[in-house]
Amino acid sequence: MSEKRRIHLAAHIPGVNNTTIWSAPDAGSQIDFESFEHFSANAEKGLFDYLFLAEGLRLREHKGRLHDLDVAGRPSTLAILSAIAGITDHIGLVGTLSSTFNEPFELAKQLASLDHLSGGRAGWNVVTSSDAFHGANFRRGGYLDFAERYERAAEFVSVAKELWNAGVDAPVSHHGKHFDVEGDFPVPVSPQRHPVVVQAGDSADGRSFAAQHAEVIFSRHSEFDAARAFYDDVKGRLGQWGREEDSLKILPASTFVLGDTAADAAEKARETALAQVSPQTAIAFVEQIWGKDLSAYDPDGPLPDIEPATDVTVTRGRVRHENPAAVAKAWREKADAEKLSIRDLVIALSGRHSFIGTASQIADEIDRAVQERATDGFVIVGATNPHGLDDFVAEVIPELQERGSYRTSYDEGATLRENLDLPPLVPGSTSLVRTPVGAAQ
Numbered sequence: 001m002s003e004k005r006r007i008h009l010a011a012h013i014p015g016v017n018n019t020t021i022w023s024a025p026d027a028g029s030q031i032d033f034e035s036f037e038h039f040s041a042n043a044e045k046g047l048f049d050y051l052f053l054a055e056g057l058r059l060r061e062h063k064g065r066l067h068d069l070d071v072a073g074r075p076s077t078l079a080i081l082s083a084i085a086g087i088t089d090h091i092g093l094v095g096t097l098s099s100t101f102n103e104p105f106e107l108a109k110q111l112a113s114l115d116h117l118s119g120g121r122a123g124w125n126v127v128t129s130s131d132a133f134h135g136a137n138f139r140r141g142g143y144l145d146f147a148e149r150y151e152r153a154a155e156f157v158s159v160a161k162e163l164w165n166a167g168v169d170a171p172v173s174h175h176g177k178h179f180d181v182e183g184d185f186p187v188p189v190s191p192q193r194h195p196v197v198v199q200a201g202d203s204a205d206g207r208s209f210a211a212q213h214a215e216v217i218f219s220r221h222s223e224f225d226a227a228r229a230f231y232d233d234v235k236g237r238l239g240q241w242g243r244e245e246d247s248l249k250i251l252p253a254s255t256f257v258l259g260d261t262a263a264d265a266a267e268k269a270r271e272t273a274l275a276q277v278s279p280q281t282a283i284a285f286v287e288q289i290w291g292k293d294l295s296a297y298d299p300d301g302p303l304p305d306i307e308p309a310t311d312v313t314v315t316r317g318r319v320r321h322e323n324p325a326a327v328a329k330a331w332r333e334k335a336d337a338e339k340l341s342i343r344d345l346v347i348a349l350s351g352r353h354s355f356i357g358t359a360s361q362i363a364d365e366i367d368r369a370v371q372e373r374a375t376d377g378f379v380i381v382g383a384t385n386p387h388g389l390d391d392f393v394a395e396v397i398p399e400l401q402e403r404g405s406y407r408t409s410y411d412e413g414a415t416l417r418e419n420l421d422l423p424p425l426v427p428g429s430t431s432l433v434r435t436p437v438g439a440a441q
């Protein structure tokens with residue numbers, strides 16, 4: 001019998017949005033360190049490959065006011081991960097950091113430092129960030145056009161790799177379109193040499209960037225068929241960079257609702273969705289597309305019968321839909337066909353859970369998706385902070401272990417790259433600064 005593919009799981013540190021139910025009785029603070037302490041201890045107990053932290057560089061606004069209905073604000077990514085490094089031993093520490101609004105020298109230095117402090121557990125989720133609203137927080141309003149954002153990201157990662165490879169032993173001289181870096185790196189070569197490079201971005205440019213530069217992709221395609229289509233597309237791009245299938249792991253974000261029976265899980269899933277999509281949240285979600293104040297509409301009633309505005313930005317700080325009229329039309333068709341109220345539609349569009357069932361059923365689905373090459377694993381997102389993954393670790397992880405496709409202990413002293421079963425970097429090489437196969441060197 002051939003060996004089973006190993007499942008890779010990451011634990012998503014709860015975000016400050018409505019996926020997290022902040023009104024839950026055991027909800028903790030999104031700022032206090034004890035939340036991070038509990039969350040990371042539990043994730044390490046569950047033998048996850050890494051902890052994952054998203055990043056919002058500006059608080060979202062909706063109708064000119066703070067968008068987040070429950071909590072807003074969080075400490076900075078690298079400060080959190082550095083603190084967690086001190087209280088964990090094995091789990092990887094992956095932070096989202098923008099390649100549009102930072103400088104390579106500074107980020108490379110911080111990430112190499114985290115890699116040292118954690119004994120080789122650092123990872124960097126490279127995002128290009130979404131809009132000029134974020135850019136306004138930065139020097140020179142650092143926002144760029146779409147194409148330039150990925151061009152800058154590619155050069156950014158290349159410069160970072162040059163700096164990491166040089167350590168304190170060699171000068172660095174880089175002169176490109178976006179960066180001029182001339183000098184010495186103050187941090188010695190770190191345990192992993194290059195912290196693991198992760199990518200999140202879905203466009204064709206984003207996927208090409210990942211195929212060339214990334215070792216992990218954080219995707220949004222968790223449903224089996226969509227996951228497999230994404231997997232085939234991205235893994236199919238690796239050959240042109242001389243890379244093998246397993247040199248890039250794809251881990252989609254996925255939520256779950258666990259019950260004692262299938263019926264119990266289905267009931268809990270409905271309750272969880274209603275807690276995540278309050279009447280206020282449902283209206284705000286639809287306002288993002290309609291570009292108008294819809295507070296007079298009943299969330300338990302039908303969608304507005306008026307057309308969306310064409311050029312109004314009601315919400316600032318999240319990825320925009322390019323064609324609101326088309327989105328409104330599709331939503332109306334879905335709501336009509338399935339007889340959905342505004343709130344039910346929003347739940348169907350945004351609040352659908354990836355896995356609903358008993359521990360054994362969820363483990364079967366996760367295992368199947370990995371064995372059948374729809375994915376390499378998942379980034380598991382809980383519904384509360386900081387206890388959202390407690391039952392997953394207690395109940396689903398043992399089921400995965402029984403199926404023989406999940407680790408039963410960490411390898412002593414393993415780096416994040418080793419946790420992920422990624423190929424080692426060749427010492428001293430610049431192999432991750434890639435040129436296409438067949439191109440002149």
Ligand SMILES: Cc1cc2nc3c(=O)[nH]c(=O)nc-3n(C[C@H](O)[C@H](O)[C@H](O)COP(=O)(O)O)c2cc1C
Binds near residue numbers: 056253319
């Ligand atoms: C799954 C996923 C997660 C993302 N997480 C973040 C994030 O935490 N912070 C951020 O600034 N941007 C995040 N982004 C947005 C990307 O930075 C990028 O701006 C956006 O996806 C547009 O690029 P694209 O057209 O290639 O997808 C995320 C994107 C995806 C697909």
